[in-house]
């Protein structure tokens with residue numbers, strides 16, 4: 001009961017921050033920065049955290065910012081993470097605070113995530129005496145290019161951390177709701193690149209050439225059998241060739257073809273076998289057509305697998321804070337999220353926070369859409385929820401020591 005009362009108070013205090021969180025989010029929205037270029041955003045974040053009196057570390061894993069709040073009571077460390085980067089998209093929302101940077105837009109709501117985590121830091125700082133341990137705030141750069149989490153880990157951001165939590169807004173879920181899921185939530189992301197060398201020549205004399213276009217065509221078709229013939233239909237896999245370039249003229253057999261693609265899976269076991277599988281299909285199909293294949297398989301993101309105990313903790317906290325009627329089961333998605341990398345190192349959980357309109361949210365513009373927007377009432381909700389997750393988890397972990 002006492003816990004519930006304290007959390008309800010956190011919700012009220014979060015609500016009182018709404019205007020300032022909206023202002024921060026709009027300021028960031030006006031000035032979106034691409035991955036690996038988040039200097040201005042990082043400076044704003046560092047300034048706000050310094051104002052709260054927290055020790056701040058900058059340039060962690062690129063432009064990442066880390067702050068630490070030591071509670072009034074001893075205990076372990078729990079991390080909360082937000083991402084800060086924007087996308088190369090031309091904004092079409094027409095909002096008064098729309099992007100002032102042509103071709104760059106916060107179309108994934110990382111501006112909202114950053115504002116929420118700043119809000120959580122403010123809420124927890126005001127209650128530091130009650131905290132049974134330390135909360136580390138990770139403001140991560142370069143999520144969209146799958147580089148930021150790895151960089152932060154390399155720079156020691158997880159050292160001494162027991163568990164990590166994070167959220168992503170979801171415009172097709174009404175603000176005020178959360179969506180959780182045990183186990184895999186988001187897919188792995190790997191990139192493939194393929195260069196096929198043949199022998200160019202006259203389009204009318206194919207017998208004196210080695211045609212990489214025919215070889216490439218066969219490979220694109222053969223790759224589909226990796227999913228359909230080699231993997232259980234109960235294990236989802238996507239192999240998409242997104243670009244195929246070869247030749248300039250209609251009557252010339254080109255020397256070379258270049259292909260790139262993306263590979264998604266929903267289980268670490270399946271992901272682990274994809275490189276061998278695709279490489280075999282590519283090189284042997286190429287050989288059948290007398291081409292030489294140079295195949296590169298680049299692992300970008302693991303499957304995002306939350307830890308059961310941590311999911312349970314998020315669900316229980318969300319139910320106390322927002323009511324069980326506002327929690328739904330998340331649908332799995334093959335979209336990637338580099339929070340997955342943290343979860344390969346330490347336990348934690350990732351969940352969706354509704355950021356859509358209260359009515360007909362499922363019709364809202366999705367993530368990465370030029371007209372994407374968030375319902376800003378989700379900002380205080382996210383701030384309070386993140387704060388409550390960290391505070392109550394420290395209590396539970398400390399209680400176990």
Ligand code: NI
Nearest residue numbers: 108109110168
């Ligand atoms: Ni995102």
